[in-house]
Amino acid sequence: MAANPTVATPHLGTIVEPLSHKRTRLAKEKAIELLLLGAALVAVFTTIAIVSILLIESIRFFEHVGLVDFLTDTVWTPLFANPRYGILPLVSGTLTVAAVALMVAIPMGTIIAIYLSEFAPHRVREVVKPFLEMLEAVPTVVFGYFALTFVTPLLQATIFPELPGFNMLGPGLVIGVFITPYISSVAEYAMRAVPMAMREGAYAIGSTKLQVALRIVTPAATSGIVAAYVLAVSRAIGETMVVAIAAGLNPTLTFNPMEPAATITAYIAQVALGDLPHGSIGYQSIFAAGLTLVLMTLGFNIFGHWMRKRYREAY
Protein backbone atom coordinates (compact mmCIF):
# COMPACT_ATOMS: atom_id res chain seq x y z
CA MET A 1 0.00 0.00 0.00
CA ALA A 2 2.67 2.49 1.05
CA ALA A 3 4.77 1.51 -1.95
CA ASN A 4 2.35 2.91 -4.52
CA PRO A 5 0.33 5.78 -3.04
CA THR A 6 -0.43 7.01 -6.55
CA VAL A 7 -2.60 4.00 -7.15
CA ALA A 8 -4.52 4.58 -3.97
CA THR A 9 -5.55 8.16 -4.77
CA PRO A 10 -7.90 7.42 -7.69
CA HIS A 11 -9.52 4.77 -5.54
CA LEU A 12 -10.04 7.13 -2.65
CA GLY A 13 -13.62 7.61 -3.67
CA THR A 14 -14.34 3.92 -3.52
CA ILE A 15 -12.68 3.70 -0.12
CA VAL A 16 -14.64 6.59 1.34
CA GLU A 17 -17.91 5.41 -0.09
CA PRO A 18 -17.90 2.03 1.64
CA LEU A 19 -17.20 3.91 4.87
CA SER A 20 -20.39 5.89 4.52
CA HIS A 21 -22.10 2.70 3.44
CA LYS A 22 -20.85 1.12 6.57
CA ARG A 23 -22.27 3.94 8.65
CA THR A 24 -25.76 3.55 7.13
CA ARG A 25 -25.46 -0.19 7.41
CA LEU A 26 -24.62 0.09 11.08
CA ALA A 27 -27.50 2.49 11.60
CA LYS A 28 -29.82 0.05 9.81
CA GLU A 29 -28.56 -2.80 11.98
CA LYS A 30 -29.16 -0.78 15.11
CA ALA A 31 -32.67 0.19 13.95
CA ILE A 32 -33.54 -3.44 13.28
CA GLU A 33 -32.27 -4.46 16.70
CA LEU A 34 -34.40 -1.78 18.35
CA LEU A 35 -37.43 -2.87 16.31
CA LEU A 36 -36.98 -6.46 17.43
CA LEU A 37 -36.50 -5.34 21.02
CA GLY A 38 -39.80 -3.48 20.66
CA ALA A 39 -41.50 -6.69 19.54
CA ALA A 40 -40.07 -8.52 22.55
CA LEU A 41 -41.19 -5.76 24.90
CA VAL A 42 -44.82 -6.25 23.76
CA ALA A 43 -44.90 -9.22 26.13
CA VAL A 44 -43.90 -6.97 29.02
CA PHE A 45 -46.42 -4.29 28.04
CA THR A 46 -49.16 -6.92 27.82
CA THR A 47 -48.50 -8.00 31.38
CA ILE A 48 -48.40 -4.41 32.61
CA ALA A 49 -51.64 -3.64 30.75
CA ILE A 50 -53.40 -6.72 32.16
CA VAL A 51 -52.41 -5.90 35.73
CA SER A 52 -53.18 -2.19 35.50
CA ILE A 53 -56.55 -2.58 33.78
CA LEU A 54 -57.69 -5.24 36.25
CA LEU A 55 -56.50 -3.10 39.17
CA ILE A 56 -57.97 0.21 37.93
CA GLU A 57 -61.44 -1.19 37.23
CA SER A 58 -61.38 -3.27 40.43
CA ILE A 59 -60.48 -0.20 42.50
CA ARG A 60 -63.49 1.58 40.98
CA PHE A 61 -65.57 -1.47 41.83
CA PHE A 62 -64.39 -1.50 45.44
CA GLU A 63 -65.36 2.18 45.79
CA HIS A 64 -68.94 0.90 45.70
CA VAL A 65 -68.55 -2.49 47.29
CA GLY A 66 -66.81 -3.21 50.58
CA LEU A 67 -63.94 -5.68 50.40
CA VAL A 68 -65.34 -7.54 53.42
CA ASP A 69 -68.76 -7.95 51.73
CA PHE A 70 -67.02 -9.10 48.56
CA LEU A 71 -65.09 -11.79 50.41
CA THR A 72 -67.74 -12.95 52.87
CA ASP A 73 -71.21 -12.40 51.36
CA THR A 74 -72.65 -15.67 50.10
CA VAL A 75 -74.80 -14.26 47.29
CA TRP A 76 -73.56 -12.95 43.93
CA THR A 77 -76.29 -11.01 42.09
CA PRO A 78 -74.63 -7.83 40.75
CA LEU A 79 -77.19 -7.35 37.99
CA PHE A 80 -80.32 -7.66 40.13
CA ALA A 81 -82.38 -4.74 41.35
CA ASN A 82 -81.13 -5.51 44.84
CA PRO A 83 -77.49 -6.35 44.08
CA ARG A 84 -75.30 -8.46 46.37
CA TYR A 85 -71.59 -8.81 45.70
CA GLY A 86 -70.24 -11.93 47.39
CA ILE A 87 -67.60 -13.65 45.26
CA LEU A 88 -67.77 -16.91 47.26
CA PRO A 89 -70.42 -18.63 45.06
CA LEU A 90 -68.28 -18.04 41.95
CA VAL A 91 -65.15 -19.23 43.75
CA SER A 92 -66.90 -22.37 44.99
CA GLY A 93 -68.13 -23.13 41.46
CA THR A 94 -64.67 -22.58 40.01
CA LEU A 95 -62.99 -24.78 42.62
CA THR A 96 -65.58 -27.55 42.31
CA VAL A 97 -65.31 -27.79 38.53
CA ALA A 98 -61.51 -27.65 38.77
CA ALA A 99 -61.48 -30.35 41.47
CA VAL A 100 -63.61 -32.72 39.35
CA ALA A 101 -61.40 -32.02 36.33
CA LEU A 102 -58.17 -32.59 38.24
CA MET A 103 -59.44 -35.82 39.81
CA VAL A 104 -59.66 -37.10 36.24
CA ALA A 105 -56.67 -35.38 34.71
CA ILE A 106 -53.97 -35.89 37.36
CA PRO A 107 -54.19 -39.69 37.67
CA MET A 108 -54.86 -40.19 33.97
CA GLY A 109 -52.22 -37.73 32.82
CA THR A 110 -49.58 -39.14 35.16
CA ILE A 111 -50.28 -42.76 34.20
CA ILE A 112 -50.24 -41.92 30.49
CA ALA A 113 -46.98 -40.03 30.93
CA ILE A 114 -45.33 -42.98 32.73
CA TYR A 115 -46.74 -45.39 30.17
CA LEU A 116 -45.54 -43.40 27.16
CA SER A 117 -42.16 -42.61 28.68
CA GLU A 118 -41.28 -46.02 30.16
CA PHE A 119 -43.52 -48.75 28.75
CA ALA A 120 -44.92 -47.94 25.33
CA PRO A 121 -43.08 -49.27 22.28
CA HIS A 122 -41.65 -46.56 20.08
CA ARG A 123 -44.33 -46.98 17.40
CA VAL A 124 -47.22 -46.75 19.85
CA ARG A 125 -45.77 -43.51 21.20
CA GLU A 126 -45.35 -42.04 17.72
CA VAL A 127 -48.97 -42.80 16.88
CA VAL A 128 -50.56 -41.86 20.21
CA LYS A 129 -48.86 -38.52 20.77
CA PRO A 130 -50.24 -36.63 17.76
CA PHE A 131 -53.74 -37.81 18.68
CA LEU A 132 -53.29 -36.61 22.26
CA GLU A 133 -52.07 -33.28 20.88
CA MET A 134 -55.28 -33.12 18.88
CA LEU A 135 -57.20 -33.32 22.15
CA GLU A 136 -55.42 -30.10 23.16
CA ALA A 137 -56.26 -28.42 19.88
CA VAL A 138 -60.03 -28.95 19.74
CA PRO A 139 -61.88 -25.66 20.40
CA THR A 140 -63.35 -25.76 23.89
CA VAL A 141 -66.77 -24.64 22.65
CA VAL A 142 -66.95 -28.04 20.91
CA PHE A 143 -66.28 -29.76 24.24
CA GLY A 144 -69.03 -27.63 25.78
CA TYR A 145 -71.46 -29.03 23.24
CA PHE A 146 -70.16 -32.52 23.99
CA ALA A 147 -70.64 -32.08 27.76
CA LEU A 148 -74.16 -30.74 27.36
CA THR A 149 -75.52 -33.10 24.70
CA PHE A 150 -73.56 -36.30 25.37
CA VAL A 151 -71.83 -36.59 28.74
CA THR A 152 -74.61 -35.24 30.96
CA PRO A 153 -77.34 -37.34 29.24
CA LEU A 154 -75.01 -40.35 29.47
CA LEU A 155 -74.52 -39.80 33.21
CA GLN A 156 -78.28 -39.37 33.65
CA ALA A 157 -78.98 -42.57 31.77
CA THR A 158 -76.44 -44.65 33.67
CA ILE A 159 -75.18 -43.79 37.15
CA PHE A 160 -76.92 -40.56 38.20
CA PRO A 161 -80.57 -40.52 37.10
CA GLU A 162 -81.19 -37.54 39.42
CA LEU A 163 -78.57 -35.34 37.73
CA PRO A 164 -80.00 -32.03 36.46
CA GLY A 165 -79.45 -31.07 32.80
CA PHE A 166 -77.02 -28.36 33.89
CA ASN A 167 -74.45 -29.54 36.42
CA MET A 168 -70.78 -29.21 37.28
CA LEU A 169 -69.97 -32.93 37.04
CA GLY A 170 -70.33 -33.31 33.25
CA PRO A 171 -68.27 -30.23 32.34
CA GLY A 172 -65.72 -31.10 35.04
CA LEU A 173 -65.20 -34.59 33.61
CA VAL A 174 -64.90 -33.25 30.05
CA ILE A 175 -62.39 -30.58 31.11
CA GLY A 176 -60.50 -33.30 32.96
CA VAL A 177 -60.15 -35.38 29.82
CA PHE A 178 -59.05 -32.55 27.58
CA ILE A 179 -56.44 -31.20 30.01
CA THR A 180 -55.00 -34.71 30.43
CA PRO A 181 -52.65 -34.25 27.43
CA TYR A 182 -51.23 -31.08 29.01
CA ILE A 183 -50.15 -33.15 32.01
CA SER A 184 -49.06 -36.19 30.03
CA SER A 185 -46.92 -34.28 27.54
CA VAL A 186 -45.14 -32.03 30.07
CA ALA A 187 -44.67 -34.87 32.58
CA GLU A 188 -43.44 -37.26 29.89
CA TYR A 189 -40.94 -34.66 28.74
CA ALA A 190 -39.63 -34.41 32.31
CA MET A 191 -39.43 -38.19 32.66
CA ARG A 192 -37.55 -38.64 29.42
CA ALA A 193 -35.01 -36.10 30.64
CA VAL A 194 -34.05 -38.39 33.55
CA PRO A 195 -30.61 -39.78 32.65
CA MET A 196 -30.57 -43.30 31.26
CA ALA A 197 -27.74 -44.25 33.65
CA MET A 198 -30.12 -44.01 36.60
CA ARG A 199 -32.51 -46.47 34.98
CA GLU A 200 -29.66 -48.78 34.07
CA GLY A 201 -28.37 -48.69 37.64
CA ALA A 202 -31.78 -49.76 38.90
CA TYR A 203 -32.10 -52.50 36.28
CA ALA A 204 -28.64 -53.77 37.20
CA ILE A 205 -29.75 -54.46 40.76
CA GLY A 206 -32.76 -56.37 39.46
CA SER A 207 -35.60 -53.82 39.38
CA THR A 208 -38.60 -54.37 37.16
CA LYS A 209 -39.72 -51.73 34.67
CA LEU A 210 -42.51 -50.72 37.05
CA GLN A 211 -40.11 -50.29 39.96
CA VAL A 212 -37.82 -48.20 37.80
CA ALA A 213 -40.74 -46.08 36.65
CA LEU A 214 -42.24 -45.51 40.09
CA ARG A 215 -39.18 -45.45 42.36
CA ILE A 216 -36.49 -43.96 40.13
CA VAL A 217 -37.95 -42.00 37.23
CA THR A 218 -41.02 -40.48 38.89
CA PRO A 219 -39.19 -39.14 41.97
CA ALA A 220 -36.39 -37.80 39.78
CA ALA A 221 -38.88 -36.01 37.53
CA THR A 222 -41.03 -34.64 40.37
CA SER A 223 -40.15 -31.05 39.57
CA GLY A 224 -41.36 -31.36 35.98
CA ILE A 225 -44.42 -33.34 36.99
CA VAL A 226 -45.43 -30.63 39.45
CA ALA A 227 -45.00 -28.07 36.68
CA ALA A 228 -47.41 -30.15 34.58
CA TYR A 229 -49.95 -30.18 37.42
CA VAL A 230 -49.70 -26.42 37.87
CA LEU A 231 -50.33 -25.91 34.15
CA ALA A 232 -53.37 -28.19 34.40
CA VAL A 233 -54.74 -26.31 37.43
CA SER A 234 -54.40 -23.01 35.55
CA ARG A 235 -56.23 -24.46 32.57
CA ALA A 236 -58.96 -25.98 34.73
CA ILE A 237 -59.80 -22.82 36.67
CA GLY A 238 -59.45 -20.61 33.59
CA GLU A 239 -61.67 -22.71 31.32
CA THR A 240 -64.71 -20.77 30.22
CA MET A 241 -66.80 -22.20 27.40
CA VAL A 242 -67.45 -25.74 28.65
CA VAL A 243 -68.73 -24.37 31.95
CA ALA A 244 -70.70 -21.52 30.38
CA ILE A 245 -72.49 -23.98 28.11
CA ALA A 246 -73.04 -27.00 30.33
CA ALA A 247 -72.99 -25.95 33.99
CA GLY A 248 -75.85 -23.46 34.05
CA LEU A 249 -75.20 -19.83 34.85
CA ASN A 250 -76.60 -19.43 38.35
CA PRO A 251 -73.97 -18.54 40.95
CA THR A 252 -74.65 -20.96 43.81
CA LEU A 253 -72.57 -21.47 46.92
CA THR A 254 -72.10 -25.21 46.72
CA PHE A 255 -69.32 -27.73 46.45
CA ASN A 256 -71.63 -30.46 45.17
CA PRO A 257 -70.73 -31.26 41.56
CA MET A 258 -74.22 -32.68 41.00
CA GLU A 259 -75.70 -29.17 41.17
CA PRO A 260 -75.72 -26.43 38.55
CA ALA A 261 -73.51 -23.43 39.33
CA ALA A 262 -71.46 -20.68 37.71
CA THR A 263 -67.72 -20.17 37.69
CA ILE A 264 -65.82 -16.88 37.62
CA THR A 265 -65.11 -17.29 33.92
CA ALA A 266 -68.70 -18.22 33.06
CA TYR A 267 -69.93 -15.13 34.88
CA ILE A 268 -67.58 -12.87 32.90
CA ALA A 269 -68.71 -14.41 29.61
CA GLN A 270 -72.37 -14.16 30.55
CA VAL A 271 -72.16 -10.49 31.55
CA ALA A 272 -70.08 -9.57 28.49
CA LEU A 273 -72.73 -11.11 26.24
CA GLY A 274 -75.36 -8.86 27.82
CA ASP A 275 -73.72 -5.67 26.47
CA LEU A 276 -73.24 -3.73 29.70
CA PRO A 277 -72.75 0.05 29.59
CA HIS A 278 -69.11 1.06 30.03
CA GLY A 279 -68.44 2.32 33.56
CA SER A 280 -71.46 0.69 35.21
CA ILE A 281 -70.92 -1.37 38.32
CA GLY A 282 -71.81 -4.53 36.41
CA TYR A 283 -69.02 -3.67 33.97
CA GLN A 284 -66.60 -3.16 36.84
CA SER A 285 -67.72 -6.39 38.51
CA ILE A 286 -66.29 -8.53 35.67
CA PHE A 287 -62.89 -6.95 36.24
CA ALA A 288 -63.10 -7.63 39.98
CA ALA A 289 -64.03 -11.22 39.12
CA GLY A 290 -61.16 -11.36 36.63
CA LEU A 291 -58.74 -10.07 39.25
CA THR A 292 -59.90 -12.82 41.62
CA LEU A 293 -59.28 -15.39 38.89
CA VAL A 294 -55.79 -14.06 38.19
CA LEU A 295 -54.94 -14.05 41.91
CA MET A 296 -56.15 -17.65 42.24
CA THR A 297 -54.04 -18.72 39.25
CA LEU A 298 -51.09 -16.80 40.63
CA GLY A 299 -51.52 -18.47 44.03
CA PHE A 300 -51.41 -21.94 42.50
CA ASN A 301 -48.42 -20.97 40.39
CA ILE A 302 -46.47 -19.66 43.38
CA PHE A 303 -47.31 -22.82 45.30
CA GLY A 304 -46.14 -24.87 42.32
CA HIS A 305 -42.95 -22.86 42.05
CA TRP A 306 -42.23 -23.49 45.73
CA MET A 307 -42.94 -27.21 45.32
CA ARG A 308 -40.64 -27.40 42.30
CA LYS A 309 -37.84 -25.69 44.15
CA ARG A 310 -38.31 -28.10 47.04
CA TYR A 311 -38.20 -31.21 44.88
CA ARG A 312 -35.78 -30.06 42.23
CA GLU A 313 -33.16 -32.65 41.43
CA ALA A 314 -30.18 -31.75 39.30
CA TYR A 315 -28.12 -34.33 37.50
Add this chain to the structure above:
Amino acid sequence: MDSTMSRASSTPSRAPQLQDMRALIASGKRKQVMFAALGLLCTTIALLTLMAAFLDLLIDGLPRLSLDFLTNFPSRRATEAGVLSAWVGSALVMLVTMFAGVPLGIGAAVYLEEYAKKNWITDIIEINVTNLAGVPSIVYGLLALGLFVYQFGFGQSVLSAGLTLALLILPIVIVATREALRAVPGHMREAAYALGATRWQMISGHLLPYSAGGIMTGVIIGMARAIGETAPIITIGALTFIAFLPSSPITSTPPFLNFDWLLAEFTVLPIQMFNWVSRPDKAFQLNAAAAGVILLVMTLAMNACAIYIRYQVRKKIKW
Protein backbone atom coordinates in the same frame (compact mmCIF):
# COMPACT_ATOMS: atom_id res chain seq x y z
CA MET B 1 -20.79 -87.32 56.34
CA ASP B 2 -20.24 -83.78 57.33
CA SER B 3 -20.81 -82.55 53.79
CA THR B 4 -23.98 -84.58 53.29
CA MET B 5 -25.26 -83.24 56.58
CA SER B 6 -24.78 -79.70 55.51
CA ARG B 7 -26.27 -80.39 52.09
CA ALA B 8 -29.27 -82.04 53.67
CA SER B 9 -29.81 -79.14 55.99
CA SER B 10 -29.23 -76.48 53.37
CA THR B 11 -31.37 -77.93 50.55
CA PRO B 12 -34.72 -77.43 52.23
CA SER B 13 -33.80 -73.85 53.16
CA ARG B 14 -32.44 -73.00 49.71
CA ALA B 15 -35.41 -74.38 47.79
CA PRO B 16 -38.01 -72.09 49.32
CA GLN B 17 -35.62 -69.17 48.84
CA LEU B 18 -35.47 -69.90 45.16
CA GLN B 19 -39.22 -70.35 45.07
CA ASP B 20 -39.66 -67.06 46.88
CA MET B 21 -37.46 -65.35 44.38
CA ARG B 22 -39.29 -66.87 41.45
CA ALA B 23 -42.59 -65.82 42.98
CA LEU B 24 -41.19 -62.34 43.53
CA ILE B 25 -40.04 -62.11 39.93
CA ALA B 26 -43.35 -63.42 38.67
CA SER B 27 -45.34 -60.96 40.76
CA GLY B 28 -43.05 -58.14 39.65
CA LYS B 29 -43.65 -59.07 36.05
CA ARG B 30 -47.37 -59.39 36.69
CA LYS B 31 -47.52 -55.93 38.21
CA GLN B 32 -45.51 -54.57 35.33
CA VAL B 33 -47.90 -56.04 32.76
CA MET B 34 -50.88 -54.80 34.77
CA PHE B 35 -49.47 -51.29 34.83
CA ALA B 36 -48.77 -51.32 31.11
CA ALA B 37 -52.38 -52.41 30.58
CA LEU B 38 -53.55 -49.59 32.86
CA GLY B 39 -51.51 -47.11 30.84
CA LEU B 40 -52.93 -48.38 27.61
CA LEU B 41 -56.42 -48.21 29.13
CA CYS B 42 -56.00 -44.57 30.18
CA THR B 43 -54.65 -43.63 26.76
CA THR B 44 -57.56 -45.42 25.14
CA ILE B 45 -60.08 -43.64 27.38
CA ALA B 46 -58.64 -40.25 26.43
CA LEU B 47 -58.68 -41.10 22.72
CA LEU B 48 -62.16 -42.67 22.91
CA THR B 49 -63.49 -39.50 24.53
CA LEU B 50 -62.01 -37.52 21.67
CA MET B 51 -63.67 -39.90 19.22
CA ALA B 52 -67.00 -39.70 21.05
CA ALA B 53 -66.87 -35.90 20.95
CA PHE B 54 -66.21 -35.98 17.20
CA LEU B 55 -68.90 -38.55 16.49
CA ASP B 56 -71.47 -36.77 18.65
CA LEU B 57 -70.82 -33.59 16.69
CA LEU B 58 -70.72 -35.28 13.27
CA ILE B 59 -73.92 -37.26 13.79
CA ASP B 60 -75.82 -34.15 14.91
CA GLY B 61 -74.21 -31.71 12.54
CA LEU B 62 -73.55 -33.42 9.21
CA PRO B 63 -77.21 -33.55 8.08
CA ARG B 64 -77.42 -29.76 8.52
CA LEU B 65 -74.30 -29.03 6.49
CA SER B 66 -75.04 -27.74 3.03
CA LEU B 67 -74.02 -24.92 0.75
CA ASP B 68 -77.00 -22.93 2.04
CA PHE B 69 -75.68 -23.27 5.55
CA LEU B 70 -72.48 -21.54 4.45
CA THR B 71 -74.20 -18.79 2.46
CA ASN B 72 -77.12 -17.90 4.76
CA PHE B 73 -77.16 -15.33 7.51
CA PRO B 74 -78.37 -16.36 10.99
CA SER B 75 -82.11 -16.42 11.23
CA ARG B 76 -84.94 -16.85 13.70
CA ARG B 77 -85.92 -20.03 11.88
CA ALA B 78 -83.38 -22.68 12.65
CA THR B 79 -83.63 -24.46 9.31
CA GLU B 80 -82.92 -21.29 7.33
CA ALA B 81 -80.07 -20.09 9.54
CA GLY B 82 -76.50 -20.20 8.30
CA VAL B 83 -73.00 -19.19 9.24
CA LEU B 84 -72.13 -16.71 6.48
CA SER B 85 -71.46 -13.74 8.76
CA ALA B 86 -69.67 -16.04 11.23
CA TRP B 87 -67.13 -17.55 8.89
CA VAL B 88 -66.47 -14.26 7.14
CA GLY B 89 -65.96 -12.68 10.58
CA SER B 90 -63.60 -15.48 11.58
CA ALA B 91 -61.60 -15.05 8.38
CA LEU B 92 -61.25 -11.29 8.85
CA VAL B 93 -60.28 -11.61 12.51
CA MET B 94 -57.67 -14.23 11.56
CA LEU B 95 -56.28 -11.84 8.95
CA VAL B 96 -55.67 -9.19 11.62
CA THR B 97 -54.27 -11.78 14.04
CA MET B 98 -51.86 -13.04 11.42
CA PHE B 99 -50.59 -9.61 10.38
CA ALA B 100 -50.18 -8.46 13.99
CA GLY B 101 -49.24 -11.60 15.87
CA VAL B 102 -46.86 -13.38 13.51
CA PRO B 103 -44.33 -10.55 12.91
CA LEU B 104 -44.43 -9.61 16.59
CA GLY B 105 -43.90 -13.19 17.70
CA ILE B 106 -41.10 -13.93 15.26
CA GLY B 107 -39.47 -10.56 15.98
CA ALA B 108 -39.56 -11.14 19.72
CA ALA B 109 -38.16 -14.64 19.31
CA VAL B 110 -35.32 -13.45 17.03
CA TYR B 111 -34.46 -10.76 19.55
CA LEU B 112 -34.42 -13.18 22.47
CA GLU B 113 -32.36 -15.81 20.64
CA GLU B 114 -29.93 -13.71 18.62
CA TYR B 115 -29.61 -10.26 20.16
CA ALA B 116 -30.52 -10.35 23.84
CA LYS B 117 -27.64 -9.86 26.22
CA LYS B 118 -27.80 -11.46 29.60
CA ASN B 119 -29.23 -8.59 31.60
CA TRP B 120 -32.30 -7.71 33.62
CA ILE B 121 -34.33 -6.54 30.60
CA THR B 122 -33.89 -9.94 28.99
CA ASP B 123 -34.80 -11.66 32.25
CA ILE B 124 -37.99 -9.61 32.54
CA ILE B 125 -39.00 -10.38 28.94
CA GLU B 126 -38.34 -14.10 29.46
CA ILE B 127 -40.41 -14.20 32.66
CA ASN B 128 -43.25 -12.34 30.94
CA VAL B 129 -43.37 -14.67 27.95
CA THR B 130 -43.52 -17.70 30.27
CA ASN B 131 -46.19 -16.16 32.46
CA LEU B 132 -48.37 -14.96 29.58
CA ALA B 133 -48.64 -18.54 28.33
CA GLY B 134 -50.37 -19.41 31.62
CA VAL B 135 -52.83 -16.51 31.75
CA PRO B 136 -56.44 -17.73 31.27
CA SER B 137 -57.69 -16.68 27.84
CA ILE B 138 -60.67 -14.81 29.23
CA VAL B 139 -58.27 -12.43 31.00
CA TYR B 140 -56.97 -11.40 27.56
CA GLY B 141 -60.58 -10.58 26.81
CA LEU B 142 -60.76 -8.29 29.84
CA LEU B 143 -57.49 -6.63 28.80
CA ALA B 144 -58.87 -6.05 25.31
CA LEU B 145 -62.17 -4.73 26.62
CA GLY B 146 -60.42 -2.15 28.77
CA LEU B 147 -57.58 -1.30 26.39
CA PHE B 148 -58.58 -1.80 22.74
CA VAL B 149 -62.35 -1.32 22.96
CA TYR B 150 -62.51 1.70 25.31
CA GLN B 151 -59.00 3.16 25.86
CA PHE B 152 -57.96 3.08 22.19
CA GLY B 153 -61.53 3.49 20.98
CA PHE B 154 -61.45 0.63 18.48
CA GLY B 155 -64.91 -0.42 19.67
CA GLN B 156 -66.26 -3.94 19.52
CA SER B 157 -64.68 -4.49 16.16
CA VAL B 158 -62.74 -6.93 14.00
CA LEU B 159 -59.59 -4.96 14.83
CA SER B 160 -60.02 -5.33 18.61
CA ALA B 161 -60.70 -9.05 18.28
CA GLY B 162 -57.77 -9.65 15.93
CA LEU B 163 -55.32 -7.81 18.18
CA THR B 164 -56.60 -9.69 21.25
CA LEU B 165 -55.99 -13.03 19.59
CA ALA B 166 -52.61 -11.81 18.35
CA LEU B 167 -51.53 -11.20 21.96
CA LEU B 168 -52.99 -14.58 22.93
CA ILE B 169 -50.94 -16.54 20.38
CA LEU B 170 -47.79 -14.49 20.93
CA PRO B 171 -46.26 -16.92 23.49
CA ILE B 172 -46.99 -19.90 21.20
CA VAL B 173 -45.30 -18.26 18.20
CA ILE B 174 -42.36 -17.05 20.30
CA VAL B 175 -41.67 -20.45 21.86
CA ALA B 176 -41.92 -22.31 18.53
CA THR B 177 -39.72 -19.78 16.71
CA ARG B 178 -37.07 -19.86 19.42
CA GLU B 179 -36.95 -23.63 19.27
CA ALA B 180 -36.59 -23.50 15.48
CA LEU B 181 -33.80 -20.90 15.68
CA ARG B 182 -31.99 -22.85 18.37
CA ALA B 183 -32.01 -25.91 16.11
CA VAL B 184 -29.85 -24.11 13.53
CA PRO B 185 -26.28 -25.01 14.45
CA GLY B 186 -23.83 -22.28 15.42
CA HIS B 187 -21.45 -22.93 12.53
CA MET B 188 -24.10 -21.77 10.05
CA ARG B 189 -24.00 -18.39 11.80
CA GLU B 190 -20.20 -18.36 11.80
CA ALA B 191 -20.10 -19.16 8.09
CA ALA B 192 -22.36 -16.22 7.27
CA TYR B 193 -20.29 -13.86 9.44
CA ALA B 194 -17.09 -15.13 7.87
CA LEU B 195 -18.36 -13.99 4.48
CA GLY B 196 -18.90 -10.54 5.89
CA ALA B 197 -22.61 -10.65 6.56
CA THR B 198 -23.99 -8.32 9.19
CA ARG B 199 -26.12 -9.81 11.95
CA TRP B 200 -29.36 -8.95 10.22
CA GLN B 201 -28.10 -10.25 6.86
CA MET B 202 -27.19 -13.49 8.63
CA ILE B 203 -30.65 -13.68 10.23
CA SER B 204 -32.74 -12.74 7.22
CA GLY B 205 -30.61 -14.60 4.65
CA HIS B 206 -29.81 -17.74 6.60
CA LEU B 207 -31.44 -18.28 9.99
CA LEU B 208 -35.02 -17.46 9.03
CA PRO B 209 -35.04 -19.49 5.79
CA TYR B 210 -33.45 -22.49 7.52
CA SER B 211 -35.90 -22.40 10.41
CA ALA B 212 -38.96 -21.54 8.28
CA GLY B 213 -40.48 -25.00 8.70
CA GLY B 214 -40.35 -24.90 12.48
CA ILE B 215 -41.64 -21.34 12.55
CA MET B 216 -44.52 -22.25 10.22
CA THR B 217 -45.49 -25.10 12.54
CA GLY B 218 -45.71 -22.73 15.49
CA VAL B 219 -47.63 -20.12 13.50
CA ILE B 220 -50.17 -22.65 12.24
CA ILE B 221 -50.71 -24.12 15.70
CA GLY B 222 -51.14 -20.61 17.06
CA MET B 223 -53.64 -19.68 14.36
CA ALA B 224 -55.57 -22.92 14.94
CA ARG B 225 -55.76 -22.04 18.61
CA ALA B 226 -56.94 -18.51 17.78
CA ILE B 227 -59.68 -19.63 15.43
CA GLY B 228 -61.31 -21.74 18.14
CA GLU B 229 -60.97 -19.20 20.95
CA THR B 230 -64.35 -18.04 22.15
CA ALA B 231 -64.06 -16.58 25.63
CA PRO B 232 -61.89 -13.51 24.90
CA ILE B 233 -63.99 -12.59 21.87
CA ILE B 234 -67.19 -12.86 23.87
CA THR B 235 -65.63 -10.64 26.52
CA ILE B 236 -64.85 -7.79 24.13
CA GLY B 237 -68.50 -7.91 23.14
CA ALA B 238 -68.81 -9.57 19.76
CA LEU B 239 -72.43 -9.67 18.71
CA THR B 240 -74.23 -12.94 18.31
CA PHE B 241 -76.71 -11.94 15.65
CA ILE B 242 -75.19 -10.30 12.57
CA ALA B 243 -77.20 -10.23 9.38
CA PHE B 244 -74.78 -8.26 7.25
CA LEU B 245 -71.20 -8.54 6.05
CA PRO B 246 -68.43 -6.02 6.72
CA SER B 247 -67.26 -4.22 3.58
CA SER B 248 -64.87 -6.32 1.57
CA PRO B 249 -61.14 -5.81 2.16
CA ILE B 250 -60.49 -5.99 -1.60
CA THR B 251 -62.34 -3.62 -3.94
CA SER B 252 -62.67 -3.43 -7.69
CA THR B 253 -61.60 0.21 -7.86
CA PRO B 254 -58.13 1.59 -7.02
CA PRO B 255 -56.47 1.44 -4.52
CA PHE B 256 -58.11 -2.02 -4.43
CA LEU B 257 -57.78 -2.19 -0.67
CA ASN B 258 -60.27 -1.01 1.87
CA PHE B 259 -59.89 -0.93 5.62
CA ASP B 260 -63.43 -0.07 6.75
CA TRP B 261 -63.95 -3.68 7.76
CA LEU B 262 -61.41 -3.28 10.55
CA LEU B 263 -63.85 -1.26 12.62
CA ALA B 264 -66.95 -3.23 11.63
CA GLU B 265 -69.07 -5.18 14.08
CA PHE B 266 -68.68 -8.89 13.65
CA THR B 267 -69.29 -12.36 14.93
CA VAL B 268 -67.08 -15.45 14.66
CA LEU B 269 -67.81 -19.15 14.22
CA PRO B 270 -67.29 -20.27 17.84
CA ILE B 271 -69.55 -17.49 19.09
CA GLN B 272 -72.25 -18.37 16.59
CA MET B 273 -71.97 -21.93 17.82
CA PHE B 274 -72.15 -20.86 21.46
CA ASN B 275 -75.21 -18.75 20.74
CA TRP B 276 -77.02 -21.64 19.11
CA VAL B 277 -76.03 -24.21 21.70
CA SER B 278 -77.40 -22.08 24.53
CA ARG B 279 -80.88 -22.05 23.01
CA PRO B 280 -83.32 -24.65 24.35
CA ASP B 281 -84.71 -25.36 20.86
CA LYS B 282 -83.25 -28.67 19.62
CA ALA B 283 -83.20 -27.46 15.99
CA PHE B 284 -80.77 -24.69 16.90
CA GLN B 285 -78.56 -27.16 18.73
CA LEU B 286 -78.23 -29.11 15.48
CA ASN B 287 -77.13 -25.87 13.83
CA ALA B 288 -74.58 -25.51 16.61
CA ALA B 289 -73.29 -29.00 15.85
CA ALA B 290 -72.98 -28.14 12.16
CA ALA B 291 -71.04 -24.97 12.98
CA GLY B 292 -68.91 -27.09 15.32
CA VAL B 293 -68.12 -29.52 12.50
CA ILE B 294 -66.82 -26.66 10.34
CA LEU B 295 -64.77 -25.30 13.24
CA LEU B 296 -63.38 -28.73 14.06
CA VAL B 297 -62.45 -29.53 10.47
CA MET B 298 -60.65 -26.20 10.20
CA THR B 299 -58.66 -26.59 13.44
CA LEU B 300 -57.80 -30.22 12.84
CA ALA B 301 -56.77 -29.58 9.24
CA MET B 302 -54.49 -26.79 10.41
CA ASN B 303 -52.99 -28.98 13.13
CA ALA B 304 -52.51 -31.86 10.72
CA CYS B 305 -50.67 -29.43 8.42
CA ALA B 306 -48.45 -28.34 11.30
CA ILE B 307 -47.67 -31.91 12.35
CA TYR B 308 -46.92 -32.83 8.72
CA ILE B 309 -44.58 -29.87 8.24
CA ARG B 310 -42.80 -30.68 11.49
CA TYR B 311 -42.40 -34.27 10.40
CA GLN B 312 -41.02 -33.23 7.01
CA VAL B 313 -38.63 -30.74 8.55
CA ARG B 314 -37.32 -33.36 10.97
CA LYS B 315 -36.83 -35.82 8.18
CA LYS B 316 -35.17 -33.42 5.77
CA ILE B 317 -32.72 -31.57 7.97
CA LYS B 318 -29.21 -32.93 7.99
CA TRP B 319 -26.81 -30.18 8.90
